[in-house]
Amino acid sequence: MNRNFFEVLYAGTEDPWELETSDYEARKYALTLAALPRHRYRSGFEPGCSVGVLTARLAERCEHLEAWEPIERPRLRCRERVSAAGLTERVTVTGEELDPDAAFPAADLIVLSEVLYYLPEKKLGPTLQRLFAAAQPGADIVAVHWRSRDEGMEMTGDEAHAELRDPRHGLQLLGGWREEEYVIDVFRLPERT
Secondary structure, rough: OOOOHHHHHHHHHHOOOOOOOOOOHHHHHHHHHHOOOOOOOOEEEEOOOOOOOHHHHHHEEEEEEEEEOOOOOHHHHHHHHHHHHOOOEEEEOOOOOOOOOOOOOOEEEEEEEEHHHHHOHHHHHHHHHHHHOOOOOEEEEEEEEEOOOOOOOOOOOHHHHHOOOOOOHEEEEEEEEEEOEEEEEEEEEOOOO
């Protein structure tokens, strides 16, 4: 990702996308949570968690949630939010970055919310392959992305979701939701034999 873009963005404001106050974000989060195929998960993973608005809500559905945010300012705000909600024993917030060389957790839920289109296109496929190889067999993957392109993005949400649908990843599409502004797709990894 273009780290400098995010450092500058968060230096100007704590919540540049108004994740805490936007009606758009509130609706998108509600639909994301509604799209989760299971009510409870043992272990969740949310890379690019930003200020932790979705993180706190996902933690209510997971025994443990690992949230990654490489930029310090939103990461600290995410930790504050998790602590204020009394979720510190169930949520780990680290500064890891979504990258093909990362040590991904063995989660049974992966939530990719507004994150994939910030990866360079040549790194997206290898990153997803490593991520899915580390996940639990039968894990659910929920992907949510804005459909247009904006500053800092390497591709659109539709392009990122096309990569997820590529047969080489072996994901089963469980369902999806499309609106003019964003797309939600729900996948399941195959069980290993």
